[in-house]
Amino acid sequence: MARAYKSSSAGTPAQQRELRAQGRRTMRKLFDAGMRVFAERGYHAARVDDIVRAARTSHGTFYLYFANKEDLLRALAVECAEDLTKLADGIGPIGPDDDGYEELRRFLSGFVTTYRRYGPVIRAWMEDQVADREIDRLGVKAFTAIGARLGERMREAGVDIAEDERAAVGALMAMLERVNYALASKRMVVDEDVMLDTLARIIHRGFFGAPAGPAP
Template sequence: MSRGSSPLAEPVPAGQESGLRSRLTEAGLAAFARHGYAKTTVDDVIRQAGTSRATFYRYFENKRALFHELSGDCFRELRALADRLGALRPEEDARARLRLFLADYDALHVRFSGVIRAWTDNVAPLDPELAKEADTAFVKLVTAFCGPIDAAGTTSDVPTELRAALLYVVVERIHFYARSQYSDIDIDRLHDTLAVMIQRAFFGGGVPTGSRLRIGGR
């Protein structure tokens, strides 16, 4: 079906424009996750959203424009996560709050899986403005790890910034693998173990007597 022969756009009651746009963005997330960016078509998105091509083009110029909007949403959520992480300090409840951060990071990874995979595979390069926004988001997240590392006051020959970057890579790659089709890792056990490991290795926290580090299968 050509764009010119699309059915009429779905009528939108007053005040419900944002709801229809959200339906399309949610459909885009689902389609990119299921098919991958390269194989996803506008038809895939509109089928998922239960609407028409004309309605899609009312909000987005093309598939790439939808992808860019979803990328911007992901970067904003990453910055919000960084704000919460930056407040983390090696106190009594640090492990519980770190565990919560890991669960939130995993939820973001799941929600934007198709978008993140497109960045990783470099099949949908970002325009310069979005690329700059991406750099800002990831730098902010790495920088946020510096706060609790410095607050721990542990002695190391490795600069804080390098330790923070390494910690981010650990968190990112573990979640990327744990959510892959080849993994049978129990994500809840993974977060329990990862929180203990991070606190012990990076934040200087001890491990309770008798505790076990395990990730276990499902």
């Protein structure tokens, strides 16, 4: 017998019942369709009709899992916030040496992967596209966790980056988000490994005290 399942990242209707394997697959199909539609049309222009069509399912099926498109975005935001928080928790020491560079690049690669998957959700956070304060709170909490961990790693590296650490961390987070937005929107076309190497060098030298010179 298939095991029942409940998830905090399910939509409001789905949270009121236990989902089995088929239900989880259907919800994932709606998640993926919603992400594609939000990416292609933007959150405000997207309609439930578009999501249903992309998922090749019915309106009735959609409303078994989500109350509306905002409910779908909220569920995606929960999942995205969980992944970003795990990414923050996994950031190891970033010193000015080669090991620090490799750890920084590993984190950046994970951030790029997460942004590629959840770009529409992150842009909704950054551009204040939704009025739902819970969705906004999830984004603030997740990005604060990453910023706090990076600030901690800067202090451990002994870098006096600025009189106001919050300004330094804010500048770093803004750079990360904008670079990833440019990549996701195709406004910047560059090989991903080249971009990661370049970004890692800039951040390592500018924020973690690495000496100028050839890349590790």
